[in-house]
Amino acid sequence: MPFRAPVTDFQFLFDHVVDFADVTATERFADADKDVTDAILSEAGRMCEEVMYPLQRNGDLQGAVLENGVVRTSPGFAEAYAQIAEGGWISTSASQEHGGMGLPHSITTAVNEMMSAACLSLQLNPLMTQGQIEALEHHASDEIKALYLPKLMTGEWAGTMNLTEPAAGSDVGALRSKAEPNGDGSYAVSGQKIFISWGDNDFTKNVCHLVLARLPDGAPGTKGISLFMVPKYIPDANGEPGVANSLKVVSLEHKLGLHGSPTAVMEYDGATGWLIGNEHDGMKCMFTMMNNARLGVGGQGVGVAEGAYQHALAYAMDRKQGRTPVGDGAGTILDHADVRRMLATMKADIFAARAIEMACAVAIDMGTATDDKDWKARAAFLTPIAKAFGTDTGIAVAEMGVQVHGGMGFIEETGAAQYARDVRVTAIYEGTNGIQSMDLVGRKLMDGGDAAYALLDEIEDRAEAVRGTFPELAEPVWQATETLREATEWMVAQGNMNDRFAGSVPFLKGFARVLGGYYHLRAAVAEGGQGPRSKLAQFYVKRLLPEHAGLLTHAMQGADDLYALSAEDLGAA
Numbered sequence: 001m002p003f004r005a006p007v008t009d010f011q012f013l014f015d016h017v018v019d020f021a022d023v024t025a026t027e028r029f030a031d032a033d034k035d036v037t038d039a040i041l042s043e044a045g046r047m048c049e050e051v052m053y054p055l056q057r058n059g060d061l062q063g064a065v066l067e068n069g070v071v072r073t074s075p076g077f078a079e080a081y082a083q084i085a086e087g088g089w090i091s092t093s094a095s096q097e098h099g100g101m102g103l104p105h106s107i108t109t110a111v112n113e114m115m116s117a118a119c120l121s122l123q124l125n126p127l128m129t130q131g132q133i134e135a136l137e138h139h140a141s142d143e144i145k146a147l148y149l150p151k152l153m154t155g156e157w158a159g160t161m162n163l164t165e166p167a168a169g170s171d172v173g174a175l176r177s178k179a180e181p182n183g184d185g186s187y188a189v190s191g192q193k194i195f196i197s198w199g200d201n202d203f204t205k206n207v208c209h210l211v212l213a214r215l216p217d218g219a220p221g222t223k224g225i226s227l228f229m230v231p232k233y234i235p236d237a238n239g240e241p242g243v244a245n246s247l248k249v250v251s252l253e254h255k256l257g258l259h260g261s262p263t264a265v266m267e268y269d270g271a272t273g274w275l276i277g278n279e280h281d282g283m284k285c286m287f288t289m290m291n292n293a294r295l296g297v298g299g300q301g302v303g304v305a306e307g308a309y310q311h312a313l314a315y316a317m318d319r320k321q322g323r324t325p326v327g328d329g330a331g332t333i334l335d336h337a338d339v340r341r342m343l344a345t346m347k348a349d350i351f352a353a354r355a356i357e358m359a360c361a362v363a364i365d366m367g368t369a370t371d372d373k374d375w376k377a378r379a380a381f382l383t384p385i386a387k388a389f390g391t392d393t394g395i396a397v398a399e400m401g402v403q404v405h406g407g408m409g410f411i412e413e414t415g416a417a418q419y420a421r422d423v424r425v426t427a428i429y430e431g432t433n434g435i436q437s438m439d440l441v442g443r444k445l446m447d448g449g450d451a452a453y454a455l456l457d458e459i460e461d462r463a464e465a466v467r468g469t470f471p472e473l474a475e476p477v478w479q480a481t482e483t484l485r486e487a488t489e490w491m492v493a494q495g496n497m498n499d500r501f502a503g504s505v506p507f508l509k510g511f512a513r514v515l516g517g518y519y520h521l522r523a524a525v526a527e528g529g530q531g532p533r534s535k536l537a538q539f540y541v542k543r544l545l546p547e548h549a550g551l552l553t554h555a556m557q558g559a560d561d562l563y564a565l566s567a568e569d570l571g572a573a
Contacts, residue, residue: 077121088101090155135286173224177189193266301426352519390426441504476545517545
């Protein structure tokens, strides 16, 4: 069956699970009522199905290439990008002052996820531009905003971010790129950057690079880094692309997946750039872009999971193999218990990850609309969970999709393996999932756990309210939340951060497991306990939620046993 954008799932989440009505009740987002939101989601879904999804395999088989210094993108990408830009899908949440729609970030998050499901390689391009738009809106001068934002919002120009260098990956403070004042308000930026997603293309008039570099008086480490706008073509007096800047694409990486997305090695040789924000304040500016991208990358994971699930389900509904164990089944491998288990796991975890993603987006919108510190704290707390669990779910679901296909999943022609190859990097870029978990137990618990406890209180209150009518769902969710509370208290009590870090990944996964149970409970309650969502909730609570106990036990072991294993021990036969 062809790809079907999960529009109805988003509508259900907005209406019943993540309290999107609170967003539209604010003055800031009052125009995004149900009719408007449903229409936008439907139109975006149609675009994903008809324009982007047909390019999914094409982008993999005929990836981007570098020819004589020019990046040639996959056939059909330019035409599809033009429709994305013309539809306004790059600037849905951008400020209206410079041509954006000013819609809630929740809507953009939903649209981006559907685009990721349809064709992740192409979706990565507008995601980068959206992040750059947000960084410029918050930190750029009025002159830079007036020149760059309108063209980025229309998609006439595209944006990238340049952090990583050969010797500076997760340790950004080790970067060597330099910027020297030119004396006229501009700077000469020099250095090499690697892993630059969509570092160039052949369908926008300009590519605008946000580049981290160190000024001559910049201190060592992250505190001495500044951020610069370095365009491929220097804008002329009319704001149009002028002379070529002193930068180039050195090469494109040969990657496991995402072949349609050119990942560039960029060389800057005294390229002209302009400071964004204050001197030595580059990390603060860049984190604005990165935080936007982290939720977006979580959505990429969920989107690929959706595509992989639909692909596997279609195969399972068609493939006949062995004697069916049920008399009134489909007559295909869908009737076999293990195949049914895999598909149910895929679907249940997609819902959980999508709900976490959208709850995070709603918190971002509420923080924006109300300037309430508690909403902002919730958004910050949920961001690493949404990123890590969303991408882990994408990887796990895509892997299960290969397994559902059996031997044919290992054969490239079926397309099942592409999802697994494409999604793997999402757990690595925009901060590895290990870094997300460290952020969760470190920076996000610096409030003494207030944001975490507020979320746990909400879960327990709602579970308590329906214990009488939905005991088989509410009771396990309430009990799991108590276990999670104890683990959170343990984390907060640890003065040695390495003890927290040693259990940070299972802690994040355990937190996500409980959040998933909560959102499945809310879905079942909204459905009245009868229907497919209620059955899925039963599956999740009975079979997947119990994993939280082992994860949280793991999380509270500290670091001693890890470091009891020496380098020699780890290398011993």
